[in-house]
């Protein structure tokens with residue numbers, strides 16, 4: 001298990017545990033993180049699992065592929081260079097302490 005930190009715009013930060021091999025979205029949903037809707041269940045068709053990855057962790061992630069980049073154009077809160085879809089981030093040991101910001105809205 002690794003620790004993941006979610007920073008919400010208008011709420012206290014929340015730390016949750018995630019399993020290796022699970023997606024960041026799955027860990028957030030399992031822990032009931034408010035602010036990750038994930039309407040499509042990870043099928044890369046909703047863009048409601050949007051997060052902004054904290055700077056030190058960006059380099060630890062494989063770059064977004066074309067499909068993810070295309071979906072980032074449909075986020076409710078405009079995407080930034082740090083934006084990712086959390087269903088496409090697979091957890092591994094190196095991501096222990098991963099910190100992401102939640103967007104102001106997913107809709």
Ligand code: FES
Nearest residue numbers: 040042046047087
């Ligand atoms: S859960 Fe729908 S795009 Fe990530």
